Amino acid sequence: MAKYSGSGAYFLDKVSEGVWRLEVYPDLLTLQDPYQNSSLSREAGRLYPAAQQLKLTLADLGKSYQLKGLNSGNTAVATATDGEVTVRPGVYLLTAKAALAQQYANKVETDFYLPKPQSTELALVHQNQRQIQLGDPFSFEVDIGALNKPEKVQLMLRYLGESKFTAFEMQPSPQSSGRYQLAMPVDWTQTGLLEYAFVVTAGGKNLTFPGAATGSPQDWDFVSKAPYWTVAFKPQGQPVALFDATLDRQNSLYPKDATVTQRFVADSSGAGLAMQLGVDSLENPKAAAILKTTLSADNSLLQRNLKGYDTVALKIRAVKQPEQLKFAVLDKDGIAYGTELKVGTDWQYLLVPLNKLKRTDTLITQAYPMFMPVFAPKVEQGSELDLNELQQLQGIQLMFNQSAYSPAAAKGWHGVELAEVSLIQKP
Numbered sequence: 001m002a003k004y005s006g007s008g009a010y011f012l013d014k015v016s017e018g019v020w021r022l023e024v025y026p027d028l029l030t031l032q033d034p035y036q037n038s039s040l041s042r043e044a045g046r047l048y049p050a051a052q053q054l055k056l057t058l059a060d061l062g063k064s065y066q067l068k069g070l071n072s073g074n075t076a077v078a079t080a081t082d083g084e085v086t087v088r089p090g091v092y093l094l095t096a097k098a099a100l101a102q103q104y105a106n107k108v109e110t111d112f113y114l115p116k117p118q119s120t121e122l123a124l125v126h127q128n129q130r131q132i133q134l135g136d137p138f139s140f141e142v143d144i145g146a147l148n149k150p151e152k153v154q155l156m157l158r159y160l161g162e163s164k165f166t167a168f169e170m171q172p173s174p175q176s177s178g179r180y181q182l183a184m185p186v187d188w189t190q191t192g193l194l195e196y197a198f199v200v201t202a203g204g205k206n207l208t209f210p211g212a213a214t215g216s217p218q219d220w221d222f223v224s225k226a227p228y229w230t231v232a233f234k235p236q237g238q239p240v241a242l243f244d245a246t247l248d249r250q251n252s253l254y255p256k257d258a259t260v261t262q263r264f265v266a267d268s269s270g271a272g273l274a275m276q277l278g279v280d281s282l283e284n285p286k287a288a289a290i291l292k293t294t295l296s297a298d299n300s301l302l303q304r305n306l307k308g309y310d311t312v313a314l315k316i317r318a319v320k321q322p323e324q325l326k327f328a329v330l331d332k333d334g335i336a337y338g339t340e341l342k343v344g345t346d347w348q349y350l351l352v353p354l355n356k357l358k359r360t361d362t363l364i365t366q367a368y369p370m371f372m373p374v375f376a377p378k379v380e381q382g383s384e385l386d387l388n389e390l391q392q393l394q395g396i397q398l399m400f401n402q403s404a405y406s407p408a409a410a411k412g413w414h415g416v417e418l419a420e421v422s423l424i425q426k427p
Contacts, residue, residue, distance in 0.1 A: 006052035007177045008089070018060045018096030021108045022067075026089045027052070027177065029123055029145030047117045048145050052177070055084040061096050068093045068101050071112035089114060122146040122202055124209040130247065130298045131232040134191060136305045138184040140170070142198055142209075145178060152201040153180045156208075156217050160193040160230070165217045167199070191235055195228040239313065239422040240304060242329070242396055246272040246419075248296045259287050267315070267419040268347035276319065277398070278415030286374060288402050291418070292363045294330075294395040306390040311426040312352040315419040318343045323416055324404035327352065328360050329385070332392035335376070336362040337385040340401055343416055351426065354390075359383040363397055396421055 004010055008025040015021050026047040034044040056065070063083045069076035074090040091112045095101045125143045132138045140155050156165035173179035188194075198209045199216045206216045211225030241247070249264055260279055267274040279287040295301065314327065322345060328338025337357040341350055362376040400414060 001057040003055040004052060005054075005177050006050070008047075008052075010054070012056075015093075015104060015108055016100075019100050019104050020058070020061065020094040022054075022087070022092040022094055023112070024052075024054075024087050024089050024092070025114070026050070026117070027145065029125060029143060029178065031123060031125060043118070046119060046123060046145055047115075048120055048147055049089045049114075049117065050147050051086050051088050053084055054087050055082075056080070056094070057083055061094060066095045066098050066101050068095075068105065070105065070108065070110040072110075074112075120147050121212075122150075122200060122207060123212075124198060124200060124207075126198065126209070126229065127300075128229045128298050129231055129300060129303070130241075130296075131234055131238075132184075132303065133234055133236050133238060133305065134189055135236055136303060138303050139181050140184070140196070140198075141173075141179060141181045142170070143176075143179050144200060146202060148202065150200050150202045151204075152199075154199040154201075154216075155182050156197045156199060157185070157188065158195050159190070160195055165197070167218065170198075188233075191233050194231050194233055196231070197224075197228050236305075237308070237425050239424045240301070240306065240309065241299060241420060241422050242295065242312070242393065243293060243418070243421040244299075245275045248293070248299075249273065249275075259284060260290050261415075262291075265417060267417075268317075272419065274315075274417040274419040276415060276417045278319065278413055279400070280413055282400055282402050282405055282410035282414055283407075285402070288326075288399045289363045289374070289397075290400065290416075291398040292330075292365070292395065295393070301391045301393055304391060306423065308425045309390060309423040310354050310387075311424050312354065312357075313420075313422050313424045314341075314350045314352070315347065315421075316343055316350060317347045317417050318345045319415040319417060320413065321345065323414060324401040325416065326360065326399045326401050328362075328397040329357065330362075330394040330397060331385060332389055332394065334362065334394055336360050336397050338397065340404075347419075351424075353426070354385060354387055357385045361399070363399070390423070 002012060007027045011023040013021045026049045028045050028047060030045045032044055063080060065080045067078045067085050069090055070093055071091040078085050091110055093101055093105060093108060123145045144150060153170040155168045155170055158165045168182055168185060170180040170182040173181050197217055200207050208216055213225040215222045263276050264273045265276050277290040323343045325341045325343055326338055327341050328336035330336055338360040339352055339356050364376055
């Protein structure tokens, strides 16, 4: 059994009885989504060749095994204490006895290939959330990459409009190396917009994120380098967004090709946006699918109490003429559960009871070359949406109901405008 405190890969190979070869790679901090368009100017992840703890429980090694560095420049020599040693990236020989190290040092592969790190500056990654409801379980989490473990990580909190921040010390996560977390303080119970930042103390110096600004927001002369993160605290029972055209315009949308046009227009109020989705004709079977989108990264449902939410509300309108649509939500496995909708040309809220959603066609993201089917095969088993798993909904899907159009009606441009889709508690 092996227990490793780092986030990088490691490989352990048995060479002989009481002799093992260990290969360790740097920790990895993912700075941004690695599945964006390729660019040599984008740093998606950063490697940190930091020291980490490795604890082995192997019968032939024992608890006081010997460690010897083998790759070029690696001169580490150590004796394990209760099966635990400190390692950095490199190749090692582990032996139950010192004599075995001399015997096998020249009999194992010592080459170690690792690109030179582009940067090892301390970095912090945090995924903010746009809103939470009072009383819901909520934790602040950050992932930190550094060559040495920080002395302290603090959360700074204040409500928008307040002049001073309150500091709370965060704790290392036992499940993930480099992760720090803190549950929402129980005495912060009022609604409003909360501003927050994180202060990392390393090498006796403070860095404030976002922006990696020197110092702390509690310093009288602190200068921020980036706007603070915010999260809205709302009362229980407020609508929970699945899609918001104003806030989710950077989210991944599918399909995006010559058969579907997508653009943003003003919604009914003129203050927000609506997504206009259109096709030149419904005669092409592939023109049915106009939208499939996952939940935005800042809109996770996993920390929401959704008990009592029983309805989906869509703010929507048809553009030129009334349209026939198929709307669906995507469950934890990405399977679509939906119903048919009639949409008029006036802005309206369409209310869809969750217990009316049934297993329906699931749009598949197309591969290239185009050998995959457009829709996943239907399976009748589990035909109803599991309402106990609302927190694991993945997104929404919208299609034209082509079977409801006559050949003549299918011709010409068809389109709808969608402003928002939310979970609500129907009165």
